[in-house]
Amino acid sequence: MKLASLTNNLELNETRPAIQVLMETEAGKEIRIAFKKGQVMKEHKTPFPIVVEIFEGAIDFGVNGEIHNLKKGDLISLDGGVPHDLKAVEASTVRLSLNKADSTKRVEGVVNQ
Template structure:
């Protein structure tokens, strides 16, 4: 059994902050701290993902259509679906990745996005 907490050590900054919170036999649970106005540019994953807004509010662009997700909102995307995230206010996002997906890919998107 493994336990973790998405609320520990939340510090919003000048850049998007990502952190692996929990890794299981089948998934990687990542916390993304997206400050108000920050954007993760369009990207996609070779594997299905789940995006869950734990707090705050974001606009999620999927295939050039915008979906507003508020606190508690959750969405599952199939593999290879282009998407982007824009924080309307400081937001804590839970990203569930397949065990086969790469955390470095997510970090690269965050590092290369508009801050």
């Protein structure tokens, strides 16, 4: 059994979204991305399917150039290879569910672009 929290020990970064691996299991990885208002993750792709949950706040989630206004409680799933970007409309906490074969280093690289 493993326990994690989307709200405990929440840290923000002044210049870019803050990424923290919350849990890693045999099936996948759960990552928290904490955004200050206006912070972005530039367009990128993942090699594997993902699920993104807006746990708190609001995100403009771009998929192939189309903006989806996601708010607290919304979920979106994408297949691998689909270009997408995120912009925090307000301070937001996002939960990213990754395939076990995907790399958290790849996600960190996107944030550091």
